[in-house]
Amino acid sequence: MLPSPKLPYPSAKLPPPTQIRWSSAAASPSVQRDCKVSRREISTSPLLLLVGSQTVTPLFPDLSKARADQISSDKDTSTSCRDKVPTEKAFLDISIDGEPTGKIVIGLYADEVPAGVARFVTLVTGAAGISYRRKEFVKIMPNYIQHGGIRSYGETGSFENLIGEWERSKEEKCTKNLAGKVGIVVIDPSRPPPKAKLVARNGKLEIDEEEVGVGPNGTEFVITTADSSELDESVLVVGEIVEGMNVVEKMRAVKTVKENTGSPYFRVAKLIGDKRAVVAERGFNRPYSKIIVSNCGLLE
Known part of the structure; x- marks a missing residue:
């Protein structure tokens, strides 16, 4: 006993x-x-x-067992997000200040995000008359590198499909922007909200909202160099790097314009929605060297 x-x-x-x-x-x-x-x-x-x-x-009830089951379920969900299989491959030839740097090969998730992959394929092949060729990377952050996309050719396809696909991917509740991923920018988190102003229409004063800055058009994309959960609220992942991470590291090593967000003048301008603050912010982390896509397309 x-x-x-x-x-x-x-x-x-x-x-x-x-x-x-x-x-x-x-x-x-x-x-x-x-x-x-x-x-x-x-x-x-x-x-x-x-x-x-x-x-x-x-x-x-055995709460510890229920908690263990929940953790196991979360782990399974995370694993399923990491195990997506690329269905086709695209390539980007990179040059820095005119010197060839190497080739990046991207595996695309056409089965999971067909609208996003279709947009990316259209731009790497030039099927719609526009392409990423000769276009620059405009931002080098600690966790990712951002391409500037295409602005000078007007309409680039339906943007609503990308937003809907991004919203569905968020419902999976798992980290999508892991190291070595490629994603299309669908929302700019640094863009300030619309600014209210009074306008005269038909002899009456009305309140209108003026858009500050230029929003993404579904052509900008990022390559993550580390897990980047901060991108989950703005980027639709369309693929992963399967070859050429050494080229990505060379791009990441390029010197950039230092941030100045700690300046009291910048903070006040940002707070009141001054357009000059938006312009200055877009210049932060911009590479001093010219990094471009010298050639791109699909691999057989």
Whole structure:
């Protein structure tokens, strides 16, 4: 027989087994006889009731098991996000200040994000008369490199499809912008909200909203060099780097314009929506060297 556990109050006594009654058979807990219970389990488990050599199972649900099941489920979800299989490959030939640097090969997730992949393929092949060829990378951040996209050719295709696909991907609740991913920018988190102003229409004053800065048009893309959860709210992942991460590291090593967000003048201008602050912010982290896509397309 196990020794009786020490009670928190010396005067308290456990009732004898014959005095324990249950309101119904359904509510009666199962009883395990002659179970071996360590002193550590006795002292640390407030849900156990020991009566002589009998151990009564807890009346409360096994919360630890439920939590373990939830963690296992979350792990499975994360694994499924990492195990996406590329269905086709695109390439980007990179040059820095006119010197060839190497080739980046990207595996595209056409089965998971068909609209995003279709947009990217159109731009690397030039199928719509516009292409990433001779276009620059405009930002080098600690966790990613951003391409400037295409602005001078007007319409580049339906943007609503990209937004809808991005919203569906967010519902999966898993980190998408992992190291070595390629994604299309669908929302600019640094863009200030519209600025309200009074305008005269038909002899009446009305409040109108003036857009500050230029929003993304679905042609800018990023290459992540580290896990970048900050991009989950703005980027639709369309593929992964399968070859050429050494080229990406060479791009990342290029010197850039230092940020000046700590300046009180910049903070005030940003707060009041001054367009000059937006222009200055777009210049932060811009590479001093010219990094361009010298050639691009699909691989057979």
